[in-house]
Each structure stands twice: as structure tokens, then as C-alpha cells.
Amino acid sequence: MKLQIPKLPLPASLIGSEVGTFTEFTVTQRMPDIARRVIAENNFSLNINESLENLANQLPSGYLLPFEDDSGVDVGDWKKYLEPYKEQRWIDIPWFFAETYFYRLILNITNYFQSSEWQGVDPFHLQKSQGLKTSLDAINTLCYQVTQWLQESEKSGKTNQGVLTTLLYFALWGNRVDLSLWSAFESDRSNFDIENQKAHILVDDAGLVTELLVTSACQRVDFVVDNAGFELICDLCLVDFLLGSGVIDQIKLHLKPHPTFVSDAMIKDVYDTVEFLAASSHQQVTNFAQRLQAYIASGKLILGDDYFWTSPLAFWEIPESLKQELADADLLLIKGDANYRRLLGDRHWDFTTNIADIVCYLPVPIVALRTLKSEVAAGLQPEVIEKVSKSDSDWLTNGQWGVVQFIE
């Protein structure tokens, strides 16, 4: 029988008061910057902006701000989550809690849930839409490429495992902080530098994943989605190929129920993205949008959200109903750094810990596609750690290194 929690004793959580860490830098500097960017990029009232500024000021050394009832359906849950941390400083509580609460508090302050002129206003809308506009060339190229791959697979009557691997890599690198690795691809699509991509992957189980998809009778794959923007496009290309080539019958995307972590995708972001693609002047892009619309209309592509995904809970604290739903899938694809942190409970595991001894609580095989943007990891070989840390002192947080980790 599957365990409900990690097999190993839990190490300490990452917290903001760990001097000199990226965690400290995030809580004391990056999060205040994000709060101030919300002020700059929106037209909220003076009152709201003052409260956001107050939040920004409190983060480096101040105490958690109280949570006012704002008619969000998760208010009762948050009151419970907050109980153990009352009257504590932001830098003294677990980092994952601090971040999820911070984003929820921004919505609380900006009246996201309350009936007011700001109800439903996504404070990160500008950044999400810019993410799409700045990657137009890469989107065109990628859509063209996927269409070709689909045609080839239709002609040959079989699925090219190499193509699937490449699409998994796209889904992985779509999560990078910058798109510099794409430059070769953009200028010459036949010259997409797979070798260079591979050299930056610290654990690469892509072969195991494509083998599972192609050779076993996989019918449904679920994605725990991360960011809107270019990353979501890469994910949707993988979705398109899996459904269009008939490898998989059904895919469910698990999305966030409200704005969080700046660019995390919600159901409305998927629809906005499809609309954006449908308005393109390039036929390969509009065709891609039409295929996505058809998958959604036929129920081959399902979009769902759940408040667990915006909660401060570790992955093993997943509600039973959602866990049962994930059990319907043959493979769970987990995207991005924050979801990976949730998988590991955002704790100080030794980086060489067998990841299967931590993530032993899910009812389905999973693959984590994650570029490293935090000091959390497991399942790395000691020689890999030695090599990468010698070549890049910021390897844990600069988003230039990735993992494709499969756990059965």
C-alpha cells in the first residue's frame, strides 16, 4: 500500500531568516519588490496602494499582517493555516507559507474577492500578457514545428519518441527565467540545440517517460501547470502533440483558482492564451488555437482548478478528493519550481536523498519538469552536484539548470 507521507523523517523547512540564502533574499527583497510592482502596474485606490506599501515594508523584519474576511471561499481554511504563525515575523515562518500567504494577502488587500470595482482584477495581468507578446517569434516557430511533427506522425502511423522527448524539453525550458537557450532555435529551427539543452539537465528521465507514454496503454495524463505566458504555450504544444497524435486520449490541466506567484496560470489564462493565438496572423498559430479549442469542446482537454494549489500545504497534505481525481491519470506531469517545492514540502533535504523515498505518497507515477530556482532538491548524484557547483555557483537558483525526474 502507498504511504500517505514521505518515508523519511522531515528535515527543517526553508525560512527567510537563513542568512545569505536565496530564501532570505526573496522574503526581504524580491517579495517587497513584487508588492511595489503591483502598485506600479495597476490603478488601485490610494488606500489599497498604502496597504500594499505597508505589506512591502513589513516583509524584511516585520510581523505577519492579519487576514480580513474577504468572502473568498478559502477564508476559513486560511484562518486555520494561520493559527500556528500568529504574531510571527515573515522571515521566521516557513518560506512556502510566507509566499502563499503573501500572494493571498495581495488579493485580500486589492479586494479581489469583494464586490467592488476591483473584484476579479488580476493584479499581475500586465506581466502575464507581456509574457506572451515578447515571445511571438518563438511561438510562431514552435507552432510551425509541432504542426510538422503531427503531420509526420499521421503519415507514418507511429509516434516518434524523439519528438516527444524534445517537447518534454520545451515544456521544461519554457520554465526558465530567461529564454537565452532558445536563440539557436529561433534563428534556425533545424538547428535546435538538443545537446546544449541536455548538458543543462541534471537528472534526465525523459526516456523513461516517453517509453511509458508510447509503449504502455496510457490513456490519461494530468498536468499540474505552472506559469502562463510562454511556458503555458510550451505545455500546450506538448498537449497538442499527445492528443493530436493519439498517444493519449485525455488530458486534464490543474490550474490555480486565483492569481498567485505572479504568473501562475488560471483557467481564464488558458482561454486568454487560446484567444491570443487565434488572433495571430500566422496560419500555423491559428490552426494550433483551433485544435486546442476543439480538444476543449470535445472534452479531450479538461481544465480544472482547486484551492489546494494556492494553499500553503505540502503535496502530501492533498485533500483525499483531489488525490482520488489524480489517481484517474496514468501519469502526472508536475511543472515548475514552486510545485516542485510543494512536492518536497519545501524542506532542507540532502540533495542526494532518493526522491522516491520522499515522493512516495501519490497514487500515480509522476514526472517533475523543473528548472532550479530555489535551494531545494533531491535525487541528484554527488558527482553531478560536484560538477555543477564548480561550474556555476548560482546553479540552485538561477534557472539555468533543470531536472526531468520520473518517480514510479
Ligand SMILES: O=P(O)(O)OC[C@H]1O[C@](O)(CO)[C@@H](O)[C@@H]1O
Ligand atoms: O514559476 P516557478 O518555476 O514555479 O518559479 C517560482 C519560483 O520562483 C521563485 O520566485 C524564486 O525565484 C520562488 O519563489 C518560486 O519557487
